[in-house]
Amino acid sequence: MEYSRWPSGVAWKRVILDALPENIQRVIDGIPQDIAESLEEIRIREGRPIVIHGRGKSYYLGADGGLWPSPEKAYYVTHRDVQSILQRISNYSIYAVEEELRNGYITLRGGYRVGLAGKAVLEGGKIKTLKYINSFNIRISREIIGVADKVIRYIVSGAEVYHTLVLSPPQMGKTTLIRDIARQLSDGFPGFRGIKVGIVDERSEIAGCFQGVPQNNVGLQTDVLDACPKAEGIMMLIRSMSPAVIITDEIGKAEDVEAIEEALNAGIKIITTAHSSDIGDAQRRPILSKILDKKIFQRIIVLGSSLGVGTVEKIYDGHTLNNLLDRPIR
Amino acid sequence: MVFIKILSSLVIVVCCSFLGLQAANAYALRLKELRMLRMAFAHLESEVINYATFLPEAVERVAALLHGGVKEFFCDFSRRLQKRSGDTAAEAWEKALKGWKKHLHITMEDTQILLTFGKVLGVSDRESQQRYFQIIQSQLRNQEQKAEEACLKYQTMYRNLGVLGGLALAIILL
Numbered sequence: 001m002e003y004s005r006w007p008s009g010v011a012w013k014r015v016i017l018d019a020l021p022e023n024i025q026r027v028i029d030g031i032p033q034d035i036a037e038s039l040e041e042i043r044i045r046e047g048r049p050i051v052i053h054g055r056g057k058s059y060y061l062g063a064d065g066g067l068w069p070s071p072e073k074a075y076y077v078t079h080r081d082v083q084s085i086l087q088r089i090s091n092y093s094i095y096a097v098e099e100e101l102r103n104g105y106i107t108l109r110g111g112y113r114v115g116l117a118g119k120a121v122l123e124g125g126k127i128k129t130l131k132y133i134n135s136f137n138i139r140i141s142r143e144i145i146g147v148a149d150k151v152i153r154y155i156v157s158g159a160e161v162y163h164t165l166v167l168s169p170p171q172m173g174k175t176t177l178i179r180d181i182a183r184q185l186s187d188g189f190p191g192f193r194g195i196k197v198g199i200v201d202e203r204s205e206i207a208g209c210f211q212g213v214p215q216n217n218v219g220l221q222t223d224v225l226d227a228c229p230k231a232e233g234i235m236m237l238i239r240s241m242s243p244a245v246i247i248t249d250e251i252g253k254a255e256d257v258e259a260i261e262e263a264l265n266a267g268i269k270i271i272t273t274a275h276s277s278d279i280g281d282a283q284r285r286p287i288l289s290k291i292l293d294k295k296i297f298q299r300i301i302v303l304g305s306s307l308g309v310g311t312v313e314k315i316y317d318g319h320t321l322n323n324l325l326d327r328p329i330r
Numbered sequence: 331m332v333f334i335k336i337l338s339s340l341v342i343v344v345c346c347s348f349l350g351l352q353a354a355n356a357y358a359l360r361l362k363e364l365r366m367l368r369m370a371f372a373h374l375e376s377e378v379i380n381y382a383t384f385l386p387e388a389v390e391r392v393a394a395l396l397h398g399g400v401k402e403f404f405c406d407f408s409r410r411l412q413k414r415s416g417d418t419a420a421e422a423w424e425k426a427l428k429g430w431k432k433h434l435h436i437t438m439e440d441t442q443i444l445l446t447f448g449k450v451l452g453v454s455d456r457e458s459q460q461r462y463f464q465i466i467q468s469q470l471r472n473q474e475q476k477a478e479e480a481c482l483k484y485q486t487m488y489r490n491l492g493v494l495g496g497l498a499l500a501i502i503l504l
Binding site: 018083084087088090091092093094095096098129 | 382385388414
């Protein structure tokens, strides 16, 4: 594969084509440019057609790269294709991705994630690994540099960073937002000098690490603990990396709360996210309400889709619970 | 005339001795290659089991410790994996092995053992990979033993056969 020929909108091809057998490479490479640029998912299932999703639409892929609304002319994935994909995404080393198989996804170079489904092998009631893997969900994530511009001045005051919680329903850009917050805090911006940032990236989504190296721009002064459980990761960072801010994704367990309090006591600022549509909704969750009651967070950002995906609906002052925004911004 | 006769007989003796030596040497070389292969698998096992190094890189590291035809075979395999030319590791292994077989002195039986191993290399979890590594190493140890016996039995025989055969041929022709 020639590497330099992809324009930035389809930069994903560089990594993702490499993970596919040559016949499927040709099919995917044949996708028209405008669709390729907004592609979000490629679904590959054994014995069934390849389906691509982008901008809310989905198409069946023909053997010549043509897109069809119905599956008649589609290319059907063979067993051999599936075996080849599995070998390629694991870099011919299933033994090296045991942990990833247990979690159900593999992160590729560039931070792209491939979700896997197959038959779970259990040991002592816990998932040991997956076998007969036959479904792949290749997710084409795009980092959006500057997406945090609109909120950053609400979470920074002078040289101080506020404890911040981002609330949003799934797929509304939580991770994209805190990734860019990490980058801006770490690199600094006019009126703010960069600080040390630590990321605990339990699901490898924030930094998109490949072999431990962040593939997304998370800042010059950012340390990433990849694939590490949140609570333990926060403690590790406090002990070892002396960050000024710790950023992590999707809190919700009791031990997460303890770790956050530990960080607070060490004088470290916390920026994190949770699944929830608004404060009212969050207050009905046992763990989240506990955190909210303690008034740990000084800023609570709520994301939604009133002006499109990633709209900042509200920014609350964590103590008074007053909304600091007049209207949603995007 | 006599001079030419002596010279040609000499050439015959030298050639036959050389052929005999070559045949004798092949036994020693096979033994050496089998030992090196076993060492290579021991190192590869450690890379795979202890460090979970990705296969293309692990093979490259092991190749650096080897020499001769075995090294070339491992380098070729690693290159094929890195280029992602073959669809599976097994295919890359088979192509590399078939390409370098003529530069190695291992027998058909040895090759067959290696081919079988190639089919399972990298395709399962650590636990079962370790078992496969143990199997291949004990198989190679068996082959080594056979090679050693063959070496003892035939090495001197072929060496002598070469020289004596050459002499006999020269005498008959004289």
